Amino acid sequence: MIGLSFIYSFGGIVFAAIALLSAHDRANRKRWGNAAFWGLLALSFLGGNALGDLGNGVLVLVLVALAGFGAVGRSHPATTDAPTRVASAAKFGNRLFVPALAIPVTALAGTLLFKHVDIGGLPLVDPKQTTLVSLALGVLIALALASVMLRPPKLAALQEGRRLLDAVGWAAVLPQMLAALGGVFALAGVGEVVGQGVSAIVPDGNLFAAVAAYTLGMALFTMVMGNAFAAFPVMTAAVALPLLVHGYGGNPAIIAAIGMLSGFCGTLCTPMAANFNIVPATLLELDDRNGVIKAQVATALPLLVINTLLIYGLAFR
Structure with a gap:
């Protein structure tokens, strides 16, 4: 049965290849730092279960040290040059979108179809992971389509991947770490502590204040943790379940x-959501690293108010 192990192995192999390419990049003065960073990440994907909790914890601390002390730097690998890309764009036109569109199409099709496919009475794909497996399969199909269409150099895909990862740097793994932090917070009972604090502040019988505490708390915790999925279990256990669901x-x-x-x-208002707000600024080489956030705040705040009113008006009929 194909499950998360397939995705972890796939990701680990990619990171390992990028680490090897980084080690051989003599033009990058920080090549050994890059190789160590992506190599350790590959190790966590390929052998995380064997390392155990302590081993993975030490590995994460080393990753933090490499990034914190500036051992990871930007690279400029040689792939295809600008004239080649312009000629390719003129030749293929909108067909260039075919490989990219193959990813969501495969993810959707796999999610709907894999649950009906079994071999010897056992499902081919873990029913709980069909979407993630389909997404990974879509990436492989897209890569194959792009290779057949464009005929790039053999290592172009990996070199471009290395260029993007080195441009993003440590922020590429921030979502994983923040999601793990959310799990730690939930297991540590942070939700209960927050719930006690909210209960002490919100007046008894004031439904709107309780709803506002939940929506505002979700936004604030997400800003701190950088990930709404990490904030969700904390604020749901603290406010949503005890007050809004059971109480009202x-x-x-x-x-x-x-x-x-x-x-x-x-998410729209925090640099901690690096994959949404810092990575685009880096890739677009914006002068203001917070430019994306500044452009989004005027949308985020009214939406937060509207979400509060929607819960208040719809959830308690």
């Missing part, structure tokens, strides 16, 4: 769905 009899589906959207409002 709210609809949990509506509260949870719109509560997550409230967290995304926080």
Whole structure:
């Protein structure tokens, strides 16, 4: 049965290849730092279970040290040159989007179809991971299509991947670390502590204040943790379940769905959501690294207010 192990192995192989290419890049004065960083990340993907909790913890500390002390630097690998790309764009036109569109199409098709495919009575793909497996399969199909269409140099895909990862740097792994932090917070009982604090502040019987505490808390925790999925278990255990669902009899589906959207409002306003706000600024080489955030705040704040009103108006009928 194909499950998460397939995705981890796929990712680990890619990171390992990038680490090897980094080690051989003599033009990059920080090549050994890059090779160590991506190599350790590959190790965590390929052998994380064997390392155990302590081994993985030490590995993460080494990654933090490499990034914190500036051992990771930007590279400029040789792939295709600008004239070649312009000629390719003129030749293929909108067909260049075919490989990119293959990813969502495969993810959707796999999610719908894999649950009906079994071999010897066992499912071909883990039913709980069909979307992730389909997404990884879509990436492989897209890579194959691009290679057949464009006929790039053999290592072009890996070199371009290395260029992008080195440009993003340590921020590429920030979502994983923040998601793990959310799990740690939930296991440590942070939600209960936050819930006690909210209960002490929100007046008894004031439904709107309780709803506002949840939506605002989702946005603020997301800004701190950089990930709405990490903030969700904390704020749901702290406010949504005890106050809004059990206390006021709210609809949990509506509260949870719109509560997550409230967290995304926080995503738009924080540099901690590096994959959304810092990475684009880096790749576009913007002069202001917070330019993306500044452009989004005027949208995020009104949306947060609207989300609060939606929960208040829809979840308690």
